[in-house]
Amino acid sequence: MAPLAxxxxxxxxxxxxxxxxxxxxxxxxxxxxxxxxxxxxxxxMGRLPLTVYVQDEARYAASLPGGVFDDTLERSYRLGIExxxxxxxxxxxxxxxxxxxxxxxxxxxxxxxxDLGADLPExxxxxxxxxxxxxxxxxLLLRFGDSGLQSREVVVGDAEDDIEACYDRGxxxxxxxxxxxxxxxxxxxAGTTRKPDEILGMVPPDLVPCTVExxxxxxxxxxxxxEYLPLVLAAVEAALIDEFGMHGVLCTTxxxxxxxxxxxxxxxxxxxxxxxxxLGQGHRANxxxxxxxxxxxxxxxxxxxxxxxxxxxxxxxxxxxCFAEAEDPAWDSLSVERGFSPEASTVTLxxxxxxxxxxxxxxxxxxxxxxSFALCLRVVDHPKLAMAGDALLVVSPEHSRVFIEAGxxxxxxxxxxxxxxxxxxxxxxxxxxxxxxxxxxxVAGTQVPKFRPGGLIIVRAxxxxxxxxxxxxxxxxxxxxxxxxxxxxITA
Amino acid sequence: MSASQILLDPTSERAPVARSLTARPAxxxxxxxxxxxxxxxxxxxxxxxxxxxLGSRGVRVKRYRKPTFTRPAPxxxxxxxxxxxQLVIEGLAD
Numbered sequence: 001m002a003p004l005a006x007x008x009x010x011x012x013x014x015x016x017x018x019x020x021x022x023x024x025x026x027x028x029x030x031x032x033x034x035x036x037x038x039x040x041x042x043x044x045m046g047r048l049p050l051t052v053y054v055q056d057e058a059r060y061a062a063s064l065p066g067g068v069f070d071d072t073l074e075r076s077y078r079l080g081i082e083x084x085x086x087x088x089x090x091x092x093x094x095x096x097x098x099x100x101x102x103x104x105x106x107x108x109x110x111x112x113x114x115d116l117g118a119d120l121p122e123x124x125x126x127x128x129x130x131x132x133x134x135x136x137x138x139x140l141l142l143r144f145g146d147s148g149l150q151s152r153e154v155v156v157g158d159a160e161d162d163i164e165a166c167y168d169r170g171x172x173x174x175x176x177x178x179x180x181x182x183x184x185x186x187x188x189x190a191g192t193t194r195k196p197d198e199i200l201g202m203v204p205p206d207l208v209p210c211t212v213e214x215x216x217x218x219x220x221x222x223x224x225x226x227e228y229l230p231l232v233l234a235a236v237e238a239a240l241i242d243e244f245g246m247h248g249v250l251c252t253t254x255x256x257x258x259x260x261x262x263x264x265x266x267x268x269x270x271x272x273x274x275x276x277x278x279l280g281q282g283h284r285a286n287x288x289x290x291x292x293x294x295x296x297x298x299x300x301x302x303x304x305x306x307x308x309x310x311x312x313x314x315x316x317x318x319x320x321x322c323f324a325e326a327e328d329p330a331w332d333s334l335s336v337e338r339g340f341s342p343e344a345s346t347v348t349l350x351x352x353x354x355x356x357x358x359x360x361x362x363x364x365x366x367x368x369x370x371x372s373f374a375l376c377l378r379v380v381d382h383p384k385l386a387m388a389g390d391a392l393l394v395v396s397p398e399h400s401r402v403f404i405e406a407g408x409x410x411x412x413x414x415x416x417x418x419x420x421x422x423x424x425x426x427x428x429x430x431x432x433x434x435x436x437x438x439x440x441x442x443v444a445g446t447q448v449p450k451f452r453p454g455g456l457i458i459v460r461a462x463x464x465x466x467x468x469x470x471x472x473x474x475x476x477x478x479x480x481x482x483x484x485x486x487x488x489x490i491t492a
Numbered sequence: 493m494s495a496s497q498i499l500l501d502p503t504s505e506r507a508p509v510a511r512s513l514t515a516r517p518a519x520x521x522x523x524x525x526x527x528x529x530x531x532x533x534x535x536x537x538x539x540x541x542x543x544x545x546l547g548s549r550g551v552r553v554k555r556y557r558k559p560t561f562t563r564p565a566p567x568x569x570x571x572x573x574x575x576x577x578q579l580v581i582e583g584l585a586d
Binding site: 149151152153154155156162165166168169171179180181182185203206208214217218221295299300301302 | 499501
């Protein structure tokens, strides 16, 4: 994570003028500042003029003529103070020397008083400057610095509730959003080293350029922590890859929305859930990273239900659908299968519908369990349709154990499923089984693969107890005609 | 909240900050006009005449009345009006 940009050390005209002589910045709350307090009287009587800026209360060195209560912290901010005490020497309006904490040699050299602090220990480290306290740094940057934020400011009226104001302006997906104040957006941007004005791409459906800053604003609203921002940025970038077809995923009358699957160490470091209730509620990272992506599509792209989002029924996953794979050394992770190194952190986007449970509590052989999976996977879209929607098969730990203990890799399972899902065309054609829906008559007498090549994705996730897996059907326009799953490495 | 605050616009900023009024219909044909009497003294005299005029032009009119002008309309009344009408005329003063 990048620290907030500190202001440049004060130039002569930034605080007009920089007082010549010595400047000491202190906090009464700091023991080292208390230690040096008696010395300030000595310095005040010396040859160089002395200015003391006190960050927390006016009582410190109250008898000194050069004492200034820096209650707004503007002086400390403009001086770029990181520690207290800090001793600065200024000559001709320019800083010429600086030290922090108590270091007898430095203080003597900078002050020019060779007898200073003879009774004190040689060295005592200082404390953190109040300017860097949590929540304060962003406010100071906004008040006294140049935040660099470009987004239009929207003033909320005195009588308006800020959360209701976000609803009124159409920024919400239906759930309350965190009001995107400039301070919150600055804190969010500290989660990435990328520049706020960097453009990630054009967001559909309006094809509007989307900056890192706009993603940060929406990530704030979604409830993300700053440490999630790199994942959100990668998810947005993935959604903008042409093959994913985000425009169609949004506009379709069908159910799909972007399902975000995260692999690699960053999934664990931000606390993404891959275990109990992995596809459900209750984890901030899961709930907010997927939501942030959807809010970007809504707010930046203009993709709102009833307007260009024409989904007949939609799916609850369109609020947020994000989880991590429960990686197991015995099975290649989705990320590795898609060509990334095991150390890489990635997001993979899949245009998915809802969750269909696969209940098989009796199979103890991979052959039997694979047949169960295949039978359930036939239902994707419709049992009489094929080569339409992809599918994401989420295999639980107890089910995956059946395969792993029998020596079946993920790739082996996929191969077996492809074989088992070569379906008899006679059962699939229009009219078969008394059902008009179905494939063209030409497939009669042939075998039809249920999924297009590469159209079945397998990941491992879920709690340790339960012989259940899940199928997440893909958009019926999967593949080059509509949406192909895409991956993006999470960088910064 | 007690003081005004600033939020950063999460959108593409294609629409103005000031929210626009709902688009006005080109005519009243086929629409239902709600006439809401807020119980302000003699407001009914004006509203009765308006309803009469609208009715004489073939416009479907529905009448509603707030219990008191001193408080916002009860939720049930607001929901009823929203469900039954496309337009509302409300008298706000004497």
